[in-house]
Amino acid sequence: LSEGLQSAFKSLRGKGKLTEGNMREGLDIVQRSLLEADVSYPVVQDFMQHVSERALGKKVLLSLRPEEELVGIVQSELTAILGPVDSSLHLKTEGPTIIMMCGLQGSGKTTTCGKLSQLLKEQKVTPLLVAADLQRPAAIEQLKVIGQQLDVPVYAEPDNKNPVEVCNNGVARAKELGSRVVILDTAGRLAIDEELMAELAKIDKKVSPDQVYLVVDGMTGQDAVNSADAFNKALELDGVVMTKLDGDARGGALLSVKHVTGVPIKFIGTGEHFDALEPFRPEGMASRILQMGDIVAAAHEAHRIVDDREREELEAKMASGDFTLDDFKNMMEKVSKPGLMGRMMGLMPGMGQFKDALESDEAAGGIRQTIGAINSMTAEERRNPKVIDSARRSRIAKGAGVQTPVISQLIKQFEFMKPMMQAMAGGSVMDRAKMMSQ
Numbered sequence: 001l002s003e004g005l006q007s008a009f010k011s012l013r014g015k016g017k018l019t020e021g022n023m024r025e026g027l028d029i030v031q032r033s034l035l036e037a038d039v040s041y042p043v044v045q046d047f048m049q050h051v052s053e054r055a056l057g058k059k060v061l062l063s064l065r066p067e068e069e070l071v072g073i074v075q076s077e078l079t080a081i082l083g084p085v086d087s088s089l090h091l092k093t094e095g096p097t098i099i100m101m102c103g104l105q106g107s108g109k110t111t112t113c114g115k116l117s118q119l120l121k122e123q124k125v126t127p128l129l130v131a132a133d134l135q136r137p138a139a140i141e142q143l144k145v146i147g148q149q150l151d152v153p154v155y156a157e158p159d160n161k162n163p164v165e166v167c168n169n170g171v172a173r174a175k176e177l178g179s180r181v182v183i184l185d186t187a188g189r190l191a192i193d194e195e196l197m198a199e200l201a202k203i204d205k206k207v208s209p210d211q212v213y214l215v216v217d218g219m220t221g222q223d224a225v226n227s228a229d230a231f232n233k234a235l236e237l238d239g240v241v242m243t244k245l246d247g248d249a250r251g252g253a254l255l256s257v258k259h260v261t262g263v264p265i266k267f268i269g270t271g272e273h274f275d276a277l278e279p280f281r282p283e284g285m286a287s288r289i290l291q292m293g294d295i296v297a298a299a300h301e302a303h304r305i306v307d308d309r310e311r312e313e314l315e316a317k318m319a320s321g322d323f324t325l326d327d328f329k330n331m332m333e334k335v336s337k338p339g340l341m342g343r344m345m346g347l348m349p350g351m352g353q354f355k356d357a358l359e360s361d362e363a364a365g366g367i368r369q370t371i372g373a374i375n376s377m378t379a380e381e382r383r384n385p386k387v388i389d390s391a392r393r394s395r396i397a398k399g400a401g402v403q404t405p406v407i408s409q410l411i412k413q414f415e416f417m418k419p420m421m422q423a424m425a426g427g428s429v430m431d432r433a434k435m436m437s438q
């Protein structure tokens with residue numbers, strides 16, 4: 001306990017604001033987490049710089065520790081940077097919309113062609129798939145099999161070695177067929193090379209696709225930033241699809257890719273099947289990358305449960321020792337609202353110790369009894385319970401319809417709690433959680 005209190009007091013040094021000093025620890029934790037998520041180092045550095053500028057001087061709720069407040073800010077900045085939400089394929093009303101898929105070999109381009117076809121078919125649009133990967137011997141066959149599985153036509157020219165021609169002919173075929181969408185499945189390489197970039201840039205120039213999507217393997221780590229940068233320079237990207245996020249990968253590469261390309265992240269791939277394509281959701285992804293769910297939730301909850309002003313007033317009272325039985329009653333009334341109680345108990349300063357009692361079957365009755373007893377006291381008694389002598393005790397007990405010892409118990413409990421609450425009003429959610437479990 002004393003250790004928790006010490007750090008609670010230490011964290012109060014920021015006088016309720018985030019400063020370079022009280023943010024340092026939190027920033028370190030965040031930085032470590034991002035690196036562990038495989039966000040590229042330079043991107044992490046830029047992001048940390050951005051966040052500390054944003055956070056500096058922001059108010060810290062008295063009930064939160066600076067690092068908790070900070071992590072909340074980090075989460076929202078991360079969400080903002082990963083956004084906006086835009087999973088539209090921006091289909092044109094006239095003529096075929098040309099979508100070009102590009103990315104390194106094995107990133108999931110061909111599979112994503114299938115997934116997009118399935119998505120389009122659900123919207124009653126049958127695309128034409130164009131087999132423009134002339135590098136891998138089996139690539140044409142792979143796309144044909146997908147076409148058969150989904151009942152989607154595939155355009156291929158097995159003897160043509162010129163991908164620009166194949167793409168152009170494919171688009172011409174789509175016009176003949178009256179297809180609303182053509183998807184170009186281009187070749188990748190194991191690593192970025194100039195030949196590949198020149199080939200893709202040529203297709204981009206000659207075929208002028210409406211949408212160019214970069215497909216990135218979600219399991220690539222630090223390299224993601226370099227390859228995304230190269231693709232972004234060679235082509236005018238319109239969106240990113242990140243695949244293989246069905247595994248353990250935290251997807252930090254997505255932040256790197258977003259950072260260098262600046263284009264919307266369209267979808268994420270979450271499996272090998274054609275239905276495993278999800279519209280991108282920045283908030284979920286931010287949580288996944290950051291993996292500080294507990295702290296974020298605590299910060300979020302602290303902000304949400306009691307409105308800030310009310311909470312600050314209450315905490316200021318506690319901190320100054322100016323906390324009366326009336327305030328105690330108010331608090332009891334708040335926490336006795338169903339549902340939130342458990343969480344609330346941990347978050348309200350000093351209330352942690354009542355958690356077990358309140359979660360028991362007698363909880364509701366107990367709270368009602370306490371509130372009833374306080375209601376039977378005079379204003380003076382509520383402000384200063386020391387004046388409650390034995391005559392007053394039995395009067396209050398009668399009024400509340402309880403035995404006298406219940407009143408003695410209540411006052412004892414309150415007197416015991418008060419200094420603790422005072423100390424804890426500066427403590428953090430985490431300290432409280434610790435105290436709660438003791």
Ligand code: GDP
Binds near residue numbers: 104106111215245276
């Ligand atoms: P391409 O070389 O870019 O065309 O990549 P492919 O589409 O051939 O995919 C390479 C491998 O990744 C294949 O085994 C796919 O089944 C697999 N794959 C693609 N997307 C996903 C995904 O979202 N999740 C998982 N688990 N595997 C994927």
Ligand code: MG
Binds near residue numbers: 109110133139185
């Ligand atoms: Mg392929």
